Structures are given as C-alpha cells and as structure tokens.
Amino acid sequence: MIEILVDEQKHGFEAGVTAAEVLADKDAIAARVDGRLVDLSVRLEESCTVEPVRFGSEEGRKIFWHSGAHLMAQAVKQLFPEAKPTIGPAIPDGFYYDFDVPKPFTDEDLGRIEERMKKLAKKQIPIIHKWFPREQAIKFFSERGETYKLEIIKDLPDKRISVYEQGDFVDLCRGPHVPNTGRIKAIKLLSVAGAYWRGDENNRMLSRIYGIVFPTEGQLKEHLARLEQAKLHDHRKLGPALDIFSFHEEAGAGLVFWHPKGATIRRLIQNYWNREHLAAGYQLVVTPHIGRGRLWQQSGHYDHYREDMYTFMVDNEEYVLKPMNCPGHMLIYRTKVRSYRDLPLRMAEWGTVYRNERSGVLHGTIRVRGFTQDDAHIFCTPGQVEDEIFGVIKLSLKMLRAFGFTDFNVDLSVRDPKHLDKYLGTDEQWDLAEKSLISALERSGLKYHRAEGEAVFYGPKIDIKLLDSLGREWQCSTCQFDFNLGDRFKLYYMGEDGKHHSVYLVHRTVLGSIERFVGILVEHYGGAFPTWLAPVQARVMTVTDKEIGYARNVVRQLVAAGVRVEIDTRSDKIAYKVAEAERLKIPYMLVTGAREAQKQVVSLRRHGKGNLGTFSIEATLAQIGEQANVPG
RNA sequence: GCCCAUGUAGCUCAGUCGGUAGAGCACUUCCUUGGUAAGGAAGUGGUCGCCGGUUCGACUCCGGCCGUGGGCUCCA
Missing domain, CATH: 3.40.50.800 (Anticodon-binding domain)
Known part of the structure; x- marks a missing residue:
C-alpha cells in the first residue's frame, strides 16, 4: 500500500496504480505528481501527491495543444510520407509543426490534413509513452529517414530517449500527452508559413503549419469568434476606412500618409504629451533629419545599424537620414559645460526617423520605415538616477492610463550573468542602474518580470507592455540606461568638487512612436475613439x-x-x-x-x-x- | 531578405477553358423632405498592380519587379 494525497486528502492505493485511476477525473488530460507533469498512464510506485491537469490551466492547454501538434504530424505523415517532421511545439494560441517537404504545403493541403486529423481523432488512438535506448532511437529514426530527429537526439545527453507512439506515428518527445487522440474534439488548421530550421536563415526553409485544437466544439467556435473580433479591430482596415491614413504603392512601402483626421489624432496626442512633459520638467528640442555619416560613426550606430540606415552622397561625402535622435541630443548637451546644478536635464523631441526595415516585417502603421518617436534623454548624476527612473515610470503609466489602458506587463531586462563580457559599462554602473530600476519599480507598486540576459549591450532597461481591449500585448514605453553614448560623446558635468564626472544617460519613450501608437489605439478602440481623441466629435x-x-x-x-x-x-x-x-x-x-x-x-x-x-x-x-x- | 498566398472601379467582390470586363456600396445629377443603422431613378468611373516574353490576339499563360497578407528572421 502507498499513500497518495489527492485534493488535500490522503488515500491508500496499491503500488502501481495509474494516475488516471487515482484521479478518476474525466476532464484531466495529464497529472502533476509531486509537482512534475506526467501522463495519466504513469504508474505510481511510491507515496506522493497527485493533482489533475485540465485544459483550463495554462499548462493543460500546452499539453493539449502539443498533442494536437502530434496528431497533425501523424496526419501529415500519412498523407505526405516524404515529409520529414522537425519540431512541433505548443504556442500561446495553439501549436505549429515544421516539416521538411519537397514542395511547401498550400492552403488546399490544410483541408485534407484537417480531415485526416478528424478521422484519426475519432479512432481514439492510444498515445503511449516509451523509452528507447539511445542506440535504438537512433536506429529507429534513421530507418525512417527522419534526419531532423536524429539531429535533435545528437544534442540530448540522456542514455534513454523518450518517444510517444500513436498508431503508426512515433515522435521523439518529452511529453506529457493526452491519453488518446479521442480527447481532441475540435480541430482547425489556420495557416501555412515558411520557417527556418532552428530559426536560422542560413538553414533550410521548412514548411510550417499553424493550428489549434480544443476538447469541445464550443471552445473552437469561441476562439474563432475572437479571431473575427480581432479582424474587426484591425487598424489596417479601419485606418483607411475611417479616413485616418493611407499607404501608396507609388510612394513606397512602410511610409504613412496621414489624412486630416489622422493628423488631428496625432495633434491631440502630441498636445497632451507636450503638456504632460513640460509639466514634468522636460525641455523640447528639434534636430535635423539628415546628418554627416561621421556623426553616426561617432555614436556607434554606423557599425551596428548600417544595414537599416538610408544613406546618400552630398558633395562626395556620405550623409544619412537619421535613424535615431540620440546623437543630436548629445550634441546639444555638449554645447556648454553643464554644472551638477543644471541636472537632471530632460531633453525631449518628436523626432521623425527613417529606418530601412526589412520588407517582411512591415505591418500597417505599427511597423513602418518612417516614424516619429516621442523620444527623450535624461542626463543626470548618480544620485538622481532613481528619482528620474521613478518619474519616467510614473509619467508613462499616467499617460497610458489616460489613453484607456489599464493592464500592463512590465519587464526588467538585465545582463546575462554568464556572459558579462558582452556588455559595455562598469559593474558599478550596471549595479547602480539595476538597483535604481528595481526600487523605482517597487515604489510604483508594479509587478514585473525579471528577464536575465535581455538587456541590450549598453545598459539595463524597463519595458512596459500594455494589454489592449482584446487582451493583446503591445510594447510601447521603454526606459533604458545608456553606458555607451556618454563615453562616445564625452559627456560630463562639473561636480560640486570642481571635477569632471560622467553623466548617467537614460533613454526613454512613453508611446514608442506615434504611428505605432495610433495604430494600437485604433485596434484597442476598434476605431471608436473616446470623445477627447475623436477627430470628429x-x-x-x-x-x-x-x-x-x-x-x-x-x-x-x-x-x-x-x-x-x-x-x-x-x-x-x-x-x-x-x-x-x-x-x-x-x-x-x-x-x-x-x-x-x-x-x-x-x-x-x-x-x-x-x-x-x-x-x-x-x-x-x-x-x-x-x-x-x-x-x- | 526568405517561404507561401495574393493584387479586377474609391470599397467589397464576380468573371473570362486566351477574343481588351460586371454587380452591390460609394460618388454625381434628378425625383423624394422623409424623425434615429441604408427611399427611388439615371449617370460617371477600370491601361484587370507595373515591365517584359509567348501568341494573329494576354486581364487570362510564362518571367522579372512592386505592393499587400500569413509566418520566419531582424528590432542599435
């Protein structure tokens, strides 16, 4: 006899009982045994705690969708025996599976695959977990010509390899999975797309299929209705329909033409923004749209960002169309000796910049090639850093709330402790910066996610992502330290002690870019702007x-x-x-x-x-x- | 940039197995002067994304380019 804790109650069971038998829960799709996610079929040999995992939880959905990916792969292998499966994970909204096929899948193929999946689901094929000794696994997948699986096995350190079998289909997989294909009642394949093997564009382009599955038809219907709703909020449709903006093939991709109504919305946003920023002690500046290439060499952008910059020749010298406002602000700072009494200096600009974004990433007004940042740089002393960061967060939240956003996800991006050599700046600088970011976050009462290794090489940062009316996440506000430009432009201030000290430089935006922000507002409100922002009231x-x-x-x-x-x-x-x-x-x-x-x-x-x-x-x-x- | 899809009137979409195009809405005019989610009639409007090739003939087939969409990748 073993003792098993289920639902806060201890029960006695014979050793070897399965998790499914212990739980006796029709909705369970997997189990959590002493905190570990396992199949319902797992046999329990020792006393433990068992909890059900249902579709209602995030991990339950992940398992369910991952099983959906397997079901799809089984269908694909049956219909396209030459297809080599690669990886097929669950994603926040469903799953995908990448295949290496001689000819990419088409939309017509999706229907056939979906039909086959439904057939396989109806058969209620048991999904069985097996351990293959390493050698057997290698032999098995090489016999099947599944070279990508072999490549994955090569990277696995284990002696035994975990696989899942459902009928004629066997996949290398850690699991867990739903007990049989019959648990999947509703299936929808959504789209095909190209994707590089291991996300590297030097590798072979694979054919990816996106799909989603549910335990009931009703849930699928609801999900599809949500997608319909998102379509109705699409700023790319609403923008032109409401006479806000347009794009023109003859003018170039990613360049927005703002109609009177759109320009009105921009003006209203800018007026409000200007008021708030002047009240918060910012000073507004204006800098040129073009400049000599050497300015960008000095800032370092030229080396890192050359590909994205528009450059042109003027009298045998290379000029660039400004992709960032920072160097301009550095030049203004440097026009005189700044005293510690002058700091903090908060320099803001509606800076229109141009970046040659790769054609495939352009998206309505949200990702464009010419856009206006609500940019600002704060120059301050080490002692002022924390209050300044707090001020930025406070201002960002106040403004985002005014625009109707109430929910935020906040990321604190810090250095990767394993690769400290990748970063510019001293340990003192990073420590002070990180501490001030954290205490500012705590002062503002925000929950945040600490993202190790997500910092850019020149400093740590906070990103505020807002959630719109349909629960979608958009990144707008950012507040980042810059340990690079201060050095490159030799920025200092005269301290109380009569000596030169390097400034702390904080780069921040609240809205990100006004093009992008208006797009997000259109999506958020579905085009029905609140009265204060409506171009026509x-x-x-x-x-x-x-x-x-x-x-x-x-x-x-x-x-x-x-x-x-x-x-x-x-x-x-x-x-x-x-x-x-x-x-x-x-x-x-x-x-x-x-x-x-x-x-x-x-x-x-x-x-x-x-x-x-x-x-x-x-x-x-x-x-x-x-x-x-x-x-x- | 890469993979796939796609481009017909301002918008939504038909259509032509290769013989130079059609509807609804919008717009203009006329009739109508009607009370809270579409009154009627007539009319205007298209180099069928652009360039090239095949063909007696291309919107249709082929190639290239541009734009757009779904992804990948990128996001100093």
Whole structure:
C-alpha cells in the first residue's frame, strides 16, 4: 500500500496504480505528481501527491495543444510520407509543426490534413509513452529517414530517449500527452508559413503549419469568434476606412500618409504629451533629419545599424537620414559645460526617423520605415538616477492610463550573468542602474518580470507592455540606461568638487512612436475613439432642408466652444444619415429637425448607445465638453 | 531578405477553358423632405498592380519587379 494525497486528502492505493485511476477525473488530460507533469498512464510506485491537469490551466492547454501538434504530424505523415517532421511545439494560441517537404504545403493541403486529423481523432488512438535506448532511437529514426530527429537526439545527453507512439506515428518527445487522440474534439488548421530550421536563415526553409485544437466544439467556435473580433479591430482596415491614413504603392512601402483626421489624432496626442512633459520638467528640442555619416560613426550606430540606415552622397561625402535622435541630443548637451546644478536635464523631441526595415516585417502603421518617436534623454548624476527612473515610470503609466489602458506587463531586462563580457559599462554602473530600476519599480507598486540576459549591450532597461481591449500585448514605453553614448560623446558635468564626472544617460519613450501608437489605439478602440481623441466629435444632421439654417447655427455654437464638428445637410433620410455617422463611429450625433428648431434644442445620440433624448445647446455642450477632457 | 498566398472601379467582390470586363456600396445629377443603422431613378468611373516574353490576339499563360497578407528572421 502507498499513500497518495489527492485534493488535500490522503488515500491508500496499491503500488502501481495509474494516475488516471487515482484521479478518476474525466476532464484531466495529464497529472502533476509531486509537482512534475506526467501522463495519466504513469504508474505510481511510491507515496506522493497527485493533482489533475485540465485544459483550463495554462499548462493543460500546452499539453493539449502539443498533442494536437502530434496528431497533425501523424496526419501529415500519412498523407505526405516524404515529409520529414522537425519540431512541433505548443504556442500561446495553439501549436505549429515544421516539416521538411519537397514542395511547401498550400492552403488546399490544410483541408485534407484537417480531415485526416478528424478521422484519426475519432479512432481514439492510444498515445503511449516509451523509452528507447539511445542506440535504438537512433536506429529507429534513421530507418525512417527522419534526419531532423536524429539531429535533435545528437544534442540530448540522456542514455534513454523518450518517444510517444500513436498508431503508426512515433515522435521523439518529452511529453506529457493526452491519453488518446479521442480527447481532441475540435480541430482547425489556420495557416501555412515558411520557417527556418532552428530559426536560422542560413538553414533550410521548412514548411510550417499553424493550428489549434480544443476538447469541445464550443471552445473552437469561441476562439474563432475572437479571431473575427480581432479582424474587426484591425487598424489596417479601419485606418483607411475611417479616413485616418493611407499607404501608396507609388510612394513606397512602410511610409504613412496621414489624412486630416489622422493628423488631428496625432495633434491631440502630441498636445497632451507636450503638456504632460513640460509639466514634468522636460525641455523640447528639434534636430535635423539628415546628418554627416561621421556623426553616426561617432555614436556607434554606423557599425551596428548600417544595414537599416538610408544613406546618400552630398558633395562626395556620405550623409544619412537619421535613424535615431540620440546623437543630436548629445550634441546639444555638449554645447556648454553643464554644472551638477543644471541636472537632471530632460531633453525631449518628436523626432521623425527613417529606418530601412526589412520588407517582411512591415505591418500597417505599427511597423513602418518612417516614424516619429516621442523620444527623450535624461542626463543626470548618480544620485538622481532613481528619482528620474521613478518619474519616467510614473509619467508613462499616467499617460497610458489616460489613453484607456489599464493592464500592463512590465519587464526588467538585465545582463546575462554568464556572459558579462558582452556588455559595455562598469559593474558599478550596471549595479547602480539595476538597483535604481528595481526600487523605482517597487515604489510604483508594479509587478514585473525579471528577464536575465535581455538587456541590450549598453545598459539595463524597463519595458512596459500594455494589454489592449482584446487582451493583446503591445510594447510601447521603454526606459533604458545608456553606458555607451556618454563615453562616445564625452559627456560630463562639473561636480560640486570642481571635477569632471560622467553623466548617467537614460533613454526613454512613453508611446514608442506615434504611428505605432495610433495604430494600437485604433485596434484597442476598434476605431471608436473616446470623445477627447475623436477627430470628429459630433455631426449635426438635418431631417429636412427647412432646418439647414438652424443646423448651421448649432454648428457655429459648437465650433465656438471648441468642438470638432461636421454637418450633414444632404437630402437623405435621417435614418440613412444616422447609419453613416454610426459607421464612422462619430461619438455624438445631433439631430436638428423641425421640433428641435422650434424649441432651440437638439436631439442627441451617442455612438453605440442610441438616442439620449433632447437637450438644450448648453446642456449638449456641457455633456460633450466633459467627455472631451483628457481622462485622469 | 526568405517561404507561401495574393493584387479586377474609391470599397467589397464576380468573371473570362486566351477574343481588351460586371454587380452591390460609394460618388454625381434628378425625383423624394422623409424623425434615429441604408427611399427611388439615371449617370460617371477600370491601361484587370507595373515591365517584359509567348501568341494573329494576354486581364487570362510564362518571367522579372512592386505592393499587400500569413509566418520566419531582424528590432542599435
């Protein structure tokens, strides 16, 4: 007899009982035994603690999706015997599996593979874990011509190799897995893509299939509905549809043309940003868009970043279109001897930069080749570092919250302790920087994730990633130390002691780039901007031609009060005008018919909410005005 | 940059087994003056992404390029 702790209760079992028998839980797809994830079929020989792992948990989903990847690989091997499986992991939303095939998969293949998967799932094929002695594993996979598996085995130190068998399909795999293919009830293959073996572009391009599976049809439907929702929020569709921006093939990829409405949104963001930054003690500067190549050699960008820079010749000398604002700010700092009394110096710029991003990474306004950073550099003394970092975090959070974001994931990126030689700067600098980042994070009460080895070579940093209305993560704010530029530009300040000291340099942005940020806002709000950011806040519409005079009068009063307003006097029916205004997601619709004109009122309608009733002009202005303030 | 897919009117999409194109919406005009998510009619609008090749003839087949999308990679 052994004693097993299940659900906080001890039970006696015969040694050799399986986890499945102990749990007797229909929803369990795997088990956790003394903290280790194992198959339900595992035999328990000693006293232990057993917990069920269900699809509802993150690790449960990972196991389930990984089993989905195996099922797909089985189907692929049956339909395409020449396909060599490589790796097929679970990802946050499903799984993928990469195959080496003579001809890449097409979308048509997906349907066939999906059908075969459904067939295999119905058969409820048992998924069996086996240990192969190393030699046997090598023999087995070489007989099958699965050279990629052999390559993986080569890197495994173990004497015995873990494999999973389901019918005719055997895969090298650590597991665990669901007990049989029948647990997978709903299957959807989503897309095919090319991917390099081991992510290295010098290696062979493999054919990748993305898919997702669920224990019930309902969950798949829900998931697909979420994907539909994301499509409706796509800024690449909404932007042009709402007359915010456009792209033009004849102008070049990754270059945004901002229409009046988009330019208005940018201006509103910038006005708010400027107000907050001036209040927080920043000074705004402006620097040129081009410069001599040697400036970029001095900053070091030229060596590291050459590929991404646009360069051109001027009088036999190479110039560059600025890809970063930093060197300009360094030059301004250096124009006079700075005293410790002058610090901290916070220098900010709406800096438009151009980078020759590789064509494949361009994405709407979110990843472009010309963009405007809300850039700033803080020059300070070691003693000021912590307060400055805290100030940056506070400012970032305040602003991001004003834009409607409430949830954040924060990363603290520090050196890789195993490769300290990769980094510039002294240990003292890194220690002080890291300590100040941590205490600033703690002061602001933020939970954060410590990412070892994620720091860039010139300093540690904090990244604030926001979660939008659909739960998607976007990286915007960053606050990073720079131990490189201070040296390269010989930046110092005169200390109290009358000696030169090197400055601490902090590079930071709140929004990242305004192009990207507007794109994120469009996605977040699905194009329905809050009143304070809406390019058009109100539209006045007449019911018949007789009220045009009154409607114009209403518009005049709104304009005088600073409301961004349009008028619709077309001879269409009011229902049509309302439909269009709703489609354009204009926050307030003011209907001015004969009844309203007679009483000098308007009938107010809110986007997405419908008719609010009739209000006087003053009451209408008060209502819009209240919504037009920056929140927070 | 690489793999795959894709490009027909402002938008959404039909279509042509190779014989130079069509719908709905939008737009313009006219009728309509109607009360909260699309009233009616007529009309304008396309070098079928661009360049080259094959062909008597190319939107259609082939090649190259550009753009876009899904990924990979990159993100000093």
